[in-house]
Amino acid sequence: MQDIKQLRKRIDEVDEQILQSLSERAEICRCIGQVKERSGLPVQDFPRENTVYAHIREKAAELGLAPSHVEAVYRQIVRMCSAIQDSERKRSETKLEN
Template identity: 45%
Template structure:
């Protein structure tokens, strides 16, 4: 049981790091949104989103993750960032 508890603690630490990095990503996206508005660009950049998703699917395979599920997760992350960029309008 101790081994399970230890591994769960490791998962908790990893989850915290994931959240920290997600927060950092959102802050950067917010900054990009401000720059886009100042320059008169659209918030949505479909081409960039396609590039990110293709890159993520490729990386998923290298890390032995399911590419389709990883893509779904990243679609949600992209949506989160898009919402943050629109909220600041």
């Protein structure tokens, strides 16, 4: 049986992977935000968000996780990514004004 220190070390490693994945997701969202801005599309895309949440709930259930809890986490992630896109758009608009 592993001791608690070893298990916590594994959690720390998984947390690092999660953070790396969040960083990668944020960068992709920045790129998507640029495409949306050039195309005149709004930051929020509710149909896409609903598709993401449905997929996440399904995958969570397959993995034995509580779908509602995982969806809550993903809602925060989507909120973070929308804020990044919004911030980038405002920064771009400020540059155009100057």
